[in-house]
Amino acid sequence: MPQRKSVPEEFAYGQMIDSLCKVGRHNGAAQSQCKPDVITLNTIISGFCRMGRIEEALKIMNDMLMGKFTSPNAVTLTTVICGMLNVGRIREALDLLHKVMPEKGVRPGVVTYNAVLRGIFKLYGESKAIEVFSSMESDGVLANSTTYTIIVDGLCESNQIEEAKRFWDDVIWPSNIHDDFVYAAILKGPCQSGKFNEACNFLYELVDCGVSPNIVNYNILIDRACKLGLKAEACQIVGEMRKTGLTADAVTWRILDKLHGNVGKQVCVSANAQFEEGLQEFYC
DNA sequence: CTAGGGTTAG
Numbered sequence: 001m002p003q004r005k006s007v008p009e010e011f012a013y014g015q016m017i018d019s020l021c022k023v024g025r026h027n028g029a030a031q032s033q034c035k036p037d038v039i040t041l042n043t044i045i046s047g048f049c050r051m052g053r054i055e056e057a058l059k060i061m062n063d064m065l066m067g068k069f070t071s072p073n074a075v076t077l078t079t080v081i082c083g084m085l086n087v088g089r090i091r092e093a094l095d096l097l098h099k100v101m102p103e104k105g106v107r108p109g110v111v112t113y114n115a116v117l118r119g120i121f122k123l124y125g126e127s128k129a130i131e132v133f134s135s136m137e138s139d140g141v142l143a144n145s146t147t148y149t150i151i152v153d154g155l156c157e158s159n160q161i162e163e164a165k166r167f168w169d170d171v172i173w174p175s176n177i178h179d180d181f182v183y184a185a186i187l188k189g190p191c192q193s194g195k196f197n198e199a200c201n202f203l204y205e206l207v208d209c210g211v212s213p214n215i216v217n218y219n220i221l222i223d224r225a226c227k228l229g230l231k232a233e234a235c236q237i238v239g240e241m242r243k244t245g246l247t248a249d250a251v252t253w254r255i256l257d258k259l260h261g262n263v264g265k266q267v268c269v270s271a272n273a274q275f276e277e278g279l280q281e282f283y284c
Numbered sequence: 285c286t287a288g289g290g291t292t293a294g
Contacts, residue, residue: 038285039285040285041285042285042286043285044285045285045286046285046286073285073286074286075285075286076285076286077286078286078287079285079286080286081286082286082287109286110287111286111287111288112286112287113287114286114287114288115286115287115288116287117287118287118288144288145288146287146288146289147287147288149288149289149290150287150288150289153289153290180289180290181288181289181290182290183290184289184290184291185289185290187290187291188290188291215291216290216291217290217291218291219290219291219292220290220291221291222291223291223292224291249291250292251291251292251293252291252292253292254291254292254293255291255292255293256292257292258292
């Protein structure tokens with residue numbers, strides 16, 4: 001594994017800009033043409049945000065807003081919003097969305113909203129998040145599957161499984177915008193809230209509706225079954241999975257392997273037989 | 285260039 005070089009603490013804003021201009025001069029460009037473009041600046045801002053050096057990120061953004069360099073775009077502001085959310089400065093992050101962006105005529109896209117949504121769920125909870133989701137819709141920004149994954153995750157994390165299911169029925173399924181990540185979120189939620197059967201039914205419904213869940217989706221359920229000691233159910237799910245043409249992967253095996261230690265604990269014989277039979281089929 | 289990722293093990 002190549003070791004990632006860490007950026008020295010003292011490698012700060014002023015120095016950064018100096019080096020950018022030097023690069024320009026070496027290339028023989030006139031100094032006025034050496035100003036870093038928006039992508040360069042966004043990349044630097046992103047780096048500062050990732051290091052938690054939000055002040056330096058803000059400094060660049062403010063210079064851009066004041067007309068030094070080029071104007072910030074949606075990526076610039078989204079990057080800073082994320083940086084702020086990550087350090088808990090929610091108020092200021094929302095100010096950027098609600099004040100600075102409109103003032104500067106920069107329209108937030110779905111990525112901006114998704115970033116904000118995640119932050120809002122974590123820090124303000126579900127009702128505020130749904131508010132943001134609504135304002136996103138009224139803003140004419142179309143949700144994507146990441147949006148829906150964030151919402152399902154957010155609801156399930158606060159144990160609102162029913163809400164999540166309703167959101168799936170009312171919004172996600174009709175939208176036809178859903179992928180393996182959304183399925184994973186909505187399967188994992190019930191599993192973690194002790195509603196394993198609900199999760200199973202949901203998966204089978206999906207398949208009935210023509211969706212093809214992937215191996216990770218199945219692994220989530222198989223893992224839960226194993227953790228609950230439901231060996232027969234685990235086998236059953238593996239069987240259903242194989243019907244769809246999927247085969248156990250390394251993770252599935254690692255999950256199933258745990259069952260071996262539990263053989264005979266409180267598991268009925270037929271379940272064991274079925275399990276062994278299942279194993280044999282895997283080897284074919 | 286911006287979010288965002290899901291299962292096992294350790």
